[in-house]
Amino acid sequence: MTLTIGLTGGIASGKSTVSAMMRELGLPVIDADEAARAVVRPGEDAYRQIVAAFGPGILQTNGEIDRAKLGAIVFNDEEERKKLNAIVHPAVRQKMLAEKEALVRSGAKTVVLDIPLLFESGLTSWVDKVLVVYVDDDIQLRRLMERNGFTEEEARARIRAQWPLAEKMKRADAVINNNGTREETRRQLLAILKQWDALEK
Numbered sequence: 001m002t003l004t005i006g007l008t009g010g011i012a013s014g015k016s017t018v019s020a021m022m023r024e025l026g027l028p029v030i031d032a033d034e035a036a037r038a039v040v041r042p043g044e045d046a047y048r049q050i051v052a053a054f055g056p057g058i059l060q061t062n063g064e065i066d067r068a069k070l071g072a073i074v075f076n077d078e079e080e081r082k083k084l085n086a087i088v089h090p091a092v093r094q095k096m097l098a099e100k101e102a103l104v105r106s107g108a109k110t111v112v113l114d115i116p117l118l119f120e121s122g123l124t125s126w127v128d129k130v131l132v133v134y135v136d137d138d139i140q141l142r143r144l145m146e147r148n149g150f151t152e153e154e155a156r157a158r159i160r161a162q163w164p165l166a167e168k169m170k171r172a173d174a175v176i177n178n179n180g181t182r183e184e185t186r187r188q189l190l191a192i193l194k195q196w197d198a199l200e201k
Ligand SMILES: Nc1ncnc2c1ncn2[C@@H]1O[C@H](COP(=O)(O)OP(=O)(O)OP(=O)(O)O)[C@@H](O)[C@H]1O
Pocket: 009, 010, 011, 012, 013, 014, 015, 016, 017, 018, 116, 143, 144, 147, 178, 179, 180, 181, 182, 185
């Protein structure tokens, strides 16, 4: 039986930091953001559907989708956003499930699904254990402003667009507190993975 771990948290709470640590420990990680980029590359079904729905005006000269242009179209238009999500979301889910199935078939002891919006997208039934990466509000705000060069208002708007981290924590099987150093985070991660018997012997 493969153990499937869902890794999630809030924006800039430290998911990528933790997923990199999990990879270093040899665990296979399937990344939802990476899948979302992959399914809209030229040649993919979702790419063709997006061009058909939004027109060739959203393409760059090299044929790739111009994410900024598409983003500008869907940002303030609920209908357009729904149209895009109806194309992209099923493709992302299909890709992630196919990758997971391949790992299960190959006998992987553990598979990690890194899904920032695991709760918001209602995908918790996909995983056996939910691991939430938590930080205090003020640290989240500071790290997000520093990493993305956002003003405080821009950073707050993005934090508000997600479920509150406290709600995610309540529903987690385990929580990593990422307020401290990376080393402290790594220690907590190792303890949880040992408790879940997630690592290869
Ligand atoms: N323990 C830590 N100490 C100091 N800085 C940290 C720590 N953990 C993460 N960071 C920094 O905080 C920022 C956010 O971390 P990270 O990118 O891992 O978050 P994330 O949850 O993956 O974010 P997003 O969902 O926005 O992609 C990064 O700049 C990262 O380098």
